[in-house]
Amino acid sequence: MDAELERILLKVQKPARYTGGEYNQIIKDKAEVDLRMAFCFPDTYEIGMSNLGLQILYGAINARPGMWCERCFAPWGDMEEEMRRAHIPLYALESGDPLTEFDALGFSLGYEMAYTSVLNMLDLAGIPVRSADRKSLTPLIFAGGTSCVNPEPMADFLDLCAIGEGEELDVEILELLRRAKREDWDKPRFLRAAARIPGVYVPSLYEPAYNGDGTLKCVARREDAPERVTKRIIEDMDSAFYPTKAIVPSTEIVHDRVVLELFRGCVRGCRFCQAGFVYRPVRRHSVDFLLEKARAALESSGYEEITLSSLSTSDFKGLPELTDGLLEWCEPRKISLSLPSLRADNFSMSLMERVQKVRKSGLTFAPEAGSQRLRDVINKNVTEEALLNSCRIAFEGGWNTLKLYFMLGLPTETDEDVLAIARLAEQVLHTWREHAANKSRGVKITVSTSMFVPKPHTPFQWEAQVGVEEYLRRVRLLRDAINSRSIVYNWHEPHVSLIEAALSRGDRRMGAVIEEVWKNGGRLDSWTDYFSMERWLDAFRASGLDPDFYAARERGADELFPWDLIDVGVSRRYLARERAEAYAGRVTPDCRVKCMGCGANCLLKRGGCDE
Amino acid sequence: MNRILFTKTGRAVFISHLDLMRTMQRAFIRAGVRIGHTEGFNPHPYMNFALPLSLGVESRCELMEFKLEEETALSALPARLNGVLPEGIEVLEAYASNTKFKYIKWLDIEAHLFYYNEVQPAAELAAFFARPELVMEKRTKRQTASVDIKPLIASLTVEDVSPGEALLTARLSAQEPSLSPAQLLEAVRQLAPALAPGHVRTRRLEVFDKDMNIFR
Numbered sequence: 001m002d003a004e005l006e007r008i009l010l011k012v013q014k015p016a017r018y019t020g021g022e023y024n025q026i027i028k029d030k031a032e033v034d035l036r037m038a039f040c041f042p043d044t045y046e047i048g049m050s051n052l053g054l055q056i057l058y059g060a061i062n063a064r065p066g067m068w069c070e071r072c073f074a075p076w077g078d079m080e081e082e083m084r085r086a087h088i089p090l091y092a093l094e095s096g097d098p099l100t101e102f103d104a105l106g107f108s109l110g111y112e113m114a115y116t117s118v119l120n121m122l123d124l125a126g127i128p129v130r131s132a133d134r135k136s137l138t139p140l141i142f143a144g145g146t147s148c149v150n151p152e153p154m155a156d157f158l159d160l161c162a163i164g165e166g167e168e169l170d171v172e173i174l175e176l177l178r179r180a181k182r183e184d185w186d187k188p189r190f191l192r193a194a195a196r197i198p199g200v201y202v203p204s205l206y207e208p209a210y211n212g213d214g215t216l217k218c219v220a221r222r223e224d225a226p227e228r229v230t231k232r233i234i235e236d237m238d239s240a241f242y243p244t245k246a247i248v249p250s251t252e253i254v255h256d257r258v259v260l261e262l263f264r265g266c267v268r269g270c271r272f273c274q275a276g277f278v279y280r281p282v283r284r285h286s287v288d289f290l291l292e293k294a295r296a297a298l299e300s301s302g303y304e305e306i307t308l309s310s311l312s313t314s315d316f317k318g319l320p321e322l323t324d325g326l327l328e329w330c331e332p333r334k335i336s337l338s339l340p341s342l343r344a345d346n347f348s349m350s351l352m353e354r355v356q357k358v359r360k361s362g363l364t365f366a367p368e369a370g371s372q373r374l375r376d377v378i379n380k381n382v383t384e385e386a387l388l389n390s391c392r393i394a395f396e397g398g399w400n401t402l403k404l405y406f407m408l409g410l411p412t413e414t415d416e417d418v419l420a421i422a423r424l425a426e427q428v429l430h431t432w433r434e435h436a437a438n439k440s441r442g443v444k445i446t447v448s449t450s451m452f453v454p455k456p457h458t459p460f461q462w463e464a465q466v467g468v469e470e471y472l473r474r475v476r477l478l479r480d481a482i483n484s485r486s487i488v489y490n491w492h493e494p495h496v497s498l499i500e501a502a503l504s505r506g507d508r509r510m511g512a513v514i515e516e517v518w519k520n521g522g523r524l525d526s527w528t529d530y531f532s533m534e535r536w537l538d539a540f541r542a543s544g545l546d547p548d549f550y551a552a553r554e555r556g557a558d559e560l561f562p563w564d565l566i567d568v569g570v571s572r573r574y575l576a577r578e579r580a581e582a583y584a585g586r587v588t589p590d591c592r593v594k595c596m597g598c599g600a601n602c603l604l605k606r607g608g609c610d611e
Numbered sequence: 612m613n614r615i616l617f618t619k620t621g622r623a624v625f626i627s628h629l630d631l632m633r634t635m636q637r638a639f640i641r642a643g644v645r646i647g648h649t650e651g652f653n654p655h656p657y658m659n660f661a662l663p664l665s666l667g668v669e670s671r672c673e674l675m676e677f678k679l680e681e682e683t684a685l686s687a688l689p690a691r692l693n694g695v696l697p698e699g700i701e702v703l704e705a706y707a708s709n710t711k712f713k714y715i716k717w718l719d720i721e722a723h724l725f726y727y728n729e730v731q732p733a734a735e736l737a738a739f740f741a742r743p744e745l746v747m748e749k750r751t752k753r754q755t756a757s758v759d760i761k762p763l764i765a766s767l768t769v770e771d772v773s774p775g776e777a778l779l780t781a782r783l784s785a786q787e788p789s790l791s792p793a794q795l796l797e798a799v800r801q802l803a804p805a806l807a808p809g810h811v812r813t814r815r816l817e818v819f820d821k822d823m824n825i826f827r
Contacts, residue, residue, distance in 0.1 A: 001621070001622065003725075003810075006667075006812070007810045009625055009667070010666070010667045014627075015625040015666065015667075016625045016626050016627065016630060018625075019622040019625045020622060021621065021622035021623060021697055021698035021699055022697050022698075023634075023637075023638070023641075023695065023696065023697040025698075248637060248697075250623070250626045250630055250634050250697050251626065251627070251630045252629075252630065252633070299641070300641065301637065301641070302636070302637030302638060302639070302640035302641040302695070303637065303640075304640070
């Protein structure tokens with residue numbers, strides 16, 4: 001290790017984040033490698049190492065002969081300061097080599113507030129942030145992840161975007177880059193060739209034009225670029241790469257356990273939920289596959305906890321067999337099994353009781369809205385009766401802390417709906433009084449609200465966000481309506497949600513704002529330690545843009561959206577129909593009850609969706 | 612009690628004491644060696660480290676004791692564990708012992724001292740440590756106390772390695788009371804600031820009992 005780096009590592013917090021050397025990291029002989037990629041995660045090590053996507057793509061790329069994929073994370077502020085002072089460029093953890101020595105840097109964009117960190121990481125590596133300022137073929141700067149379903153806000157900085165699931169796509173991009181290197185192509189030639197790979201979006205081949213009112217007029221494209229880029233999916237889950245030799249961090253991370261991915265996509269169709277639409281269609285692993293991989297992952301990691309992960313775990317067919325099989329193996333080995341994201345229905349609760357015999361940690365439900373009317377509008381098919389029944393089972397089973405998550409500012413929300421949150425919390429408290437196993441220990445019900453963020457590729461992509469003032473008024477309304485000392489109300493600060501809303505539905509002009517924020521010191525913006533609303537508002541002003549134009553404006557039914565050139569499978573027509581159903585207060589059944597023709601099945605080459 | 616002797620070098624020196632416990636626990640599971648748990652309401656794996664190692668310090672003489680759930684050949688343990696430990700942690704020996712960690716009295720260390728200018732400080736440092744007493748301000752969690760660290764140094768030598776770099780080797784009191792290498796250099800900083808190095812790389816070499824026999 002470099003002596004200077006060693007010296008600064010002794011001065012910063014949690015230096016193990018910056019050293020690499022963990023068990024199961026992959027080291028290759030550089031002499032046998034002709035393509036080097038750094039998987040760059042624009043957030044801290046603890047967050048990034050908890051990301052299943054990282055572990056999957058790291059394994060999938062390293063499984064290719066001659067390719068070496070390493071990792072790089074955003075340093076915390078103290079480390080960044082020391083690195084800049086000592087002129088240590090950002091480096092990858094496995095080899096310690098600076099990022100400039102790599103052929104490709106692939107950024108994982110899971111949420112909009114990470115955008116400024118991408119720029120900061122490039123700068124820390126000594127790489128120009130704008131794609132147009134990088135003339136040479138390598139390092140190629142690309143990105144993938146959920147936020148890329150609207151790649152436009154980051155278009156100025158990225159050479160290309162990988163849309164959809166990356167196990168196959170990323171490898172195809174890297175194979176092409178390997179060929180381009182060997183045959184000495186220049187960057188424009190490579191990008192034109194890359195644009196022909198299904199799922200690749202090359203921003204520089206497209207040029208947006210705007211109307212006088214600021215809306216998008218049209219997007220001109222080079223003749224060899226596809227009109228729309230269709231997201232890639234893994235069709236047969238059991239034959240895709242599955243990480244059973246995940247890197248085991250030597251320091252504590254956020255999700256310090258084996259994460260078992262059961263399926264992708266969601267059958268539910270909650271109208272506010274971007275993941276619920278952009279990950280369609282539903283594709284699942286078989287139970288036998290999962291049992292085998294779970295055992296392998298536990299044995300190779302030494303973890304004593306495994307969690308089942310999917311958008312709506314209790315919708316997994318075969319869950320009883322899976323949990324029985326896992327418990328049979330885990331219990332004698334003192335390995336605990338946990339189930340996140342449970343629905344508040346009876347089935348989930350009986351499952352919960354089965355798996356969490358030992359520890360009774362807090363229980364969380366997300367009814368999202370307080371009234372049945374509004375839950376119907378957002379298509380969150382949970383009834384008050386089912387919720388209260390789940391609470392009853394939990395209280396009878398000895399749980400005495402419960403969290404309830406809601407959003408404020410959902411389309412059509414009235415004061416009546418806001419007050420219904422307080423009433424629902426009262427009902428939950430009442431249920432505890434009636435059914436608690438042990439009342440002497442008291443109960444704590446936590447109600448949390450956040451400001452609704454309309455997202456691209458959802459039925460609410462046309463909606464206006466309510467705005468900070470209105471959100472805070474509704475917060476006060478709710479706060480005043482909650483009178484019990486057993487009910488605690490926490491509300492999330494709305495400013496981040498406003499910026500998130502502006503970024504998520506932003507167009508290419510947003511790049512100037514992101515760059516300005518970064519130039520003024522912005523990075524790690526999802527952390528309250530670093531987020532500054534003033535910095536964002538100043539940057540909007542300096543760029544001549546208005547955040548409310550992006551966040552708080554209701555779009556016309558036929559307005560052209562920056563993200564329309566990305567095809568996630570679900571059609572715009574279907575989203576518009578779902579929006580109309582929302583306003584009519586009508587629910588849409590889940591895909592298994594009836595196929596509503598969202599369009600995502602067209603992504604599958606053989607057969608229909610996995611129902 | 613069963614014990615392992617292991618090293619902590621290279622990148623592993625930045626694994627904190629708390630993280631090391633977790634790392635060891637997982638390595639034993641990966642190796643298929645089941646560690647015995649403590650009794651009581653909240654059983655946890657029984658593992659105990661001799662002298663917690665500061666972040667950034669290398670060591671060739673770390674000791675950890677543990678219980679085993681089932682009969683396990685100790686002689687095969689180093690190979691089994693080394694296959695599943697992160698880079699920089701290497702088990703040298705596994706054995707049974709009747710001694711207790713509290714009988715560790717002395718610790719051999721070496722420290723590479725790096726200076727920002729091309730000094731040759733060995734002679735002056737030797738003279739400094741030869742003073743009859745070395746009273747420094749020692750900070751504990753609660754208070755600061757004046758302590759003479761001289762009796763806590765059994766032996767100490769310094770040599771110049773190259774201009775700007777010196778090597779200090781010492782046998783220091785390991786516990787009750789302890790004198791860490793960091794504290795030793797803090798004494799230089801307090802009492803002879805001109806001799807204080809810019810950067811130090813420290814390594815633990817060996818542990819001894821009160822009779823100066825190697826402790827295992």
